[in-house]
Amino acid sequence: MIKIAVLGHGVVGSGVVEVIEKNKSAIEKKLQDKIEVKYILDVRDFPDLPYSDKFIRDFSIIEQDKEIKVVAEVMGGVNPAFDFVMRCIRSGKSVVTSNKALVAEKGDIILAEAKKYEVNFFFEASVGGGIPIIRPMHRCLSANEITEIYGILNGTTNFILTKMLQDNMSFPDALELAQQLGYAEHNPADDIEGFDACRKICILASLAFGRHVHPQYAFAEGISAIELEDVNLARKAGYEIKLIAQARKAKDNKLIVFVAPALISSDCILSQVKDVFNAVLIRGNVVGDIMLYGRGAGKMPTASAVVADIIDEAMHARYMPGFGWEPCNENIVQPQLEALSRYFLRFKNCSLFQIEKVYKNINVILEGEQIAFITECFSGIEHCKMQEQLEAAGAELLSAIRVLDL
Amino acid sequence: MIKIAVLGHGVVGSGVVEVIEKNKSAIEKKLQDKIEVKYILDVRDFPDLPYSDKFIRDFSIIEQDKEIKVVAEVMGGVNPAFDFVMRCIRSGKSVVTSNKALVAEKGDIILAEAKKYEVNFFFEASVGGGIPIIRPMHRCLSANEITEIYGILNGTTNFILTKMLQDNMSFPDALELAQQLGYAEHNPADDIEGFDACRKICILASLAFGRHVHPQYAFAEGISAIELEDVNLARKAGYEIKLIAQARKAKDNKLIVFVAPALISSDCILSQVKDVFNAVLIRGNVVGDIMLYGRGAGKMPTASAVVADIIDEAMHARYMPGFGWEPCNENIVQPQLEALSRYFLRFKNCSLFQIEKVYKNINVILEGEQIAFITECFSGIEHCKMQEQLEAAGAELLSAIRVLDL
Numbered sequence: 001m002i003k004i005a006v007l008g009h010g011v012v013g014s015g016v017v018e019v020i021e022k023n024k025s026a027i028e029k030k031l032q033d034k035i036e037v038k039y040i041l042d043v044r045d046f047p048d049l050p051y052s053d054k055f056i057r058d059f060s061i062i063e064q065d066k067e068i069k070v071v072a073e074v075m076g077g078v079n080p081a082f083d084f085v086m087r088c089i090r091s092g093k094s095v096v097t098s099n100k101a102l103v104a105e106k107g108d109i110i111l112a113e114a115k116k117y118e119v120n121f122f123f124e125a126s127v128g129g130g131i132p133i134i135r136p137m138h139r140c141l142s143a144n145e146i147t148e149i150y151g152i153l154n155g156t157t158n159f160i161l162t163k164m165l166q167d168n169m170s171f172p173d174a175l176e177l178a179q180q181l182g183y184a185e186h187n188p189a190d191d192i193e194g195f196d197a198c199r200k201i202c203i204l205a206s207l208a209f210g211r212h213v214h215p216q217y218a219f220a221e222g223i224s225a226i227e228l229e230d231v232n233l234a235r236k237a238g239y240e241i242k243l244i245a246q247a248r249k250a251k252d253n254k255l256i257v258f259v260a261p262a263l264i265s266s267d268c269i270l271s272q273v274k275d276v277f278n279a280v281l282i283r284g285n286v287v288g289d290i291m292l293y294g295r296g297a298g299k300m301p302t303a304s305a306v307v308a309d310i311i312d313e314a315m316h317a318r319y320m321p322g323f324g325w326e327p328c329n330e331n332i333v334q335p336q337l338e339a340l341s342r343y344f345l346r347f348k349n350c351s352l353f354q355i356e357k358v359y360k361n362i363n364v365i366l367e368g369e370q371i372a373f374i375t376e377c378f379s380g381i382e383h384c385k386m387q388e389q390l391e392a393a394g395a396e397l398l399s400a401i402r403v404l405d406l
Numbered sequence: 407m408i409k410i411a412v413l414g415h416g417v418v419g420s421g422v423v424e425v426i427e428k429n430k431s432a433i434e435k436k437l438q439d440k441i442e443v444k445y446i447l448d449v450r451d452f453p454d455l456p457y458s459d460k461f462i463r464d465f466s467i468i469e470q471d472k473e474i475k476v477v478a479e480v481m482g483g484v485n486p487a488f489d490f491v492m493r494c495i496r497s498g499k500s501v502v503t504s505n506k507a508l509v510a511e512k513g514d515i516i517l518a519e520a521k522k523y524e525v526n527f528f529f530e531a532s533v534g535g536g537i538p539i540i541r542p543m544h545r546c547l548s549a550n551e552i553t554e555i556y557g558i559l560n561g562t563t564n565f566i567l568t569k570m571l572q573d574n575m576s577f578p579d580a581l582e583l584a585q586q587l588g589y590a591e592h593n594p595a596d597d598i599e600g601f602d603a604c605r606k607i608c609i610l611a612s613l614a615f616g617r618h619v620h621p622q623y624a625f626a627e628g629i630s631a632i633e634l635e636d637v638n639l640a641r642k643a644g645y646e647i648k649l650i651a652q653a654r655k656a657k658d659n660k661l662i663v664f665v666a667p668a669l670i671s672s673d674c675i676l677s678q679v680k681d682v683f684n685a686v687l688i689r690g691n692v693v694g695d696i697m698l699y700g701r702g703a704g705k706m707p708t709a710s711a712v713v714a715d716i717i718d719e720a721m722h723a724r725y726m727p728g729f730g731w732e733p734c735n736e737n738i739v740q741p742q743l744e745a746l747s748r749y750f751l752r753f754k755n756c757s758l759f760q761i762e763k764v765y766k767n768i769n770v771i772l773e774g775e776q777i778a779f780i781t782e783c784f785s786g787i788e789h790c791k792m793q794e795q796l797e798a799a800g801a802e803l804l805s806a807i808r809v810l811d812l
Contacts, residue, residue: 019549019692026551030728124546130693132538132546139545140530140538143425143713145432269699272678286425287536287700287710293675294696304693307549315728322436322721 001034002314005062008075009042012098015303070313073097089113096309098125104199108212111324118319122309127200130301131294144284146208149247153200155276155296156184156191157223157243162274164231193222194259201245205257211328219258219336230399233372237365239263240271254334262404337380342403346372350395358386407440408720411468414481415448418504421709476719479503495519502715504531510605514618517730524725528715533606536707537700550690552614555653559606561682561702562590562597563629563649568680570637599628600665607651611663617734625664625742636805639778643771645669646677660740668810743786748809752778756801764792
């Protein structure tokens with residue numbers, strides 16, 4: 001009998017208990033053993049649930065129970081999750097989590113502690129909900145040097161951009177719809193400003209490149225400045241606008257890690273990821289491009305990944321050396337303005353002649369009162385200088401969005 | 407030091423040796439050990455290769471060498487691969503393979519032998535080349551009951567269909583181009599008649615549903631009857647034509663497993679898989695739909711998956727119980743004509759009035775000398791009866807293609 005504890009009974013936590021009940025016979029067949037949720041830790045009471053007797057409020061009961069070998073941490077937030085996870089590990093228990101804030105902030109410390117106590121710390125559900133990403137990257141692409149990762153890692157923003165494109169909705173209207181449908185929080189900043197996607201790409205960058213990439217060093221730009229006009233002009237030029245999280249190797253052992261809107265060619269499969277779906281494109285030096293796609297959030301998809309981690313731990317209960325990454329206290333992220341990119345730009349109060357004097361070879365999309373065009377490739381620093389040059393001549397920049405050439 | 411043997415030095419076999427050399431330092435860092443290809447079995451000589459001293463022609467040298475713990479079988483074909491694989495297993499060696507014919511034909515027997523000898527038999531590369539499919543299905547979706555699988559599992563046919571759609575090429579012209587580019591064999595029947603995709607979907611069905619699905623029971627229909635006109639009419643109605651391999655649960659413990667061309671809505675991500683790329687859409691009862699996408703064939707992508715299996719085996723050298731499926735000698739595949747589907751049909755020598763009398767509610771795409779339309783959902787058997795009814799009245803059926811509603 002495998003006995004587990006679940007820390008937290010929110011959306012994901014209740015999903016974990018439900019999935020184990022729903023697919024119990026199939027799961028037990030795989031495990032060749034029985035599985036039982038012994039404890040659920042939550043400060044609230046749930047007297048009406050059929051498993052109300054499993055709720056406890058005192059974490060130390062779990063910590064001290066030798067029967068518990070696997071703990072699912074699905075509370076969210078860094079505290080007190082971090083303290084609980086470290087105490088589980090020190091009691092010889094493996095931990096699985098869906099908590100992206102915890103993994104992004106404290107992953108290196110937790111992984112080091114797990115190594116010391118020879119237990120596992122798994123976090124498949126922390127990026128991309130139910131989409132298999134962490135394990136395929138680590139186990140299936142292990143013969144590759146991973147060079148680049150591009151992800152649509154936030155369902156809320158992808159839903160909003162899809163609605164803008166398909167239904168010609170403005171950003172505020174699409175955001176309101178997302179809130180009505182429960183896809184966006186009442187305070188949506190974490191999603192729409194790119195912070196959520198940023199934590200996830202930091203986790204993927206850490207795993208791919210072997211050193212902890214702290215979110216504080218990674219740049220995040222959201223979609224709140226995207227106007228319907230940009231979406232339509234991009235479409236006209238053969239592109240879709242997506243919020244893209246990217247991680248790449250740069251020079252001098254540095255990494256490029258940031259989140260920002262980008263124009264992607266409509267021919268690229270990543271541009272076809274719609275609504276609340278997420279996807280990650282991973283480029284390996286042997287396999288080329290692979291893409292993993294699915295529901296990146298939600299109760300059941302996320303619970304699917306948490307329970308898969310529990311099953312993996314229960315079936316192969318043994319410390320997996322080599323999984324994870326090393327601590328890294330220096331800033332290994334290259335300033336994002338040094339990264340090269342083509343740009344989609346929209347100006348007013350200037351002539352095409354003035355623009356061409358500054359940007360040289362451009363691909364004009366719109367010419368009239370406003371001028372929209374796509375530039376050649378240059379750094380963000382050069383872009384700023386060119387923009388200042390035009391602004392000094394009276395031009396007004398309305399939009400500047402990177403073009404991602406995959 | 408991990409010493410391995412590679413059986414076969416064809417396209418994939420040479421790729422395996424190259425990948426290990428190319429990424430040796432990264433692989434050894436993961437393994438925390440050295441890795442070396444000790445033997446390469448091939449009947450041919452390769453005197454000019456830097457590793458020509460590794461070639462042997464006598465399999466029993468590998469069989470008897472206790473240093474060899476992992477063998478990569480990349481010869482292709484059922485014989486003599488099957489004999490060699492069984493002998494490796496009986497000598498206590500784990501085997502990894504890219505050989506889809508072997509896994510589809512003999513998977514159950516090999517897995518049973520591997521279980522008996524407590525060694526592993528891995529075959530990530532046998533389906534979808536470098537795309538992680540087998541391990542994500544087994545390890546990451548383990549909390550799910552998998553209900554349906556839909557795959558574009560053959561790059562050659564997907565390339566041909568893409569060329570027909572994008573460049574308005576006829577089937578024979580697109581096939582010729584595929585042959586010129588090396589995507590299609592001189593004798594392309596295995597690809598274009600769907601047999602290759604059929605072996606792959608049988609492997610996925612076996613893994614998902616736990617019982618061996620023998621290719622002899624699964625129906626395969628290729629793309630050689632698809633005309634450019636069908637591709638264009640489908641596009642007009644909002645669909646793309648793809649060669650789809652599918653596996654689903656049916657009634658009475660039976661399975662639906664077949665390969666056939668199908669119209670897929672242009673809104674579905676699977677329809678956006680172009681050129682030689684492959685993709686598998688897997689539907690789980692908890693996670694919903696996930697899709698795995700990438701290069702489904704080719705030297706380096708396939709070698710990427712073979713070497714990942716070698717690394718997995720070397721890192722976690724321990725028998726993995728619960729991976730694989732049970733033997734099944736009965737035919738568990740439902741006759742494909744019993745499966746329900748909407749159909750795209752194209753007739754000549756009949757009137758819309760005659761068609762509507764037989765098919766009732768239809769969605770007309772073309773009306774004129776020819777009539778093209780999409781029907782409601784019915785079984786293949788009903789479809790045959792309706793077709794006969796119209797043919798008895800003088801109509802001629804020009805095309806009949808399933809519509810896949812995902």
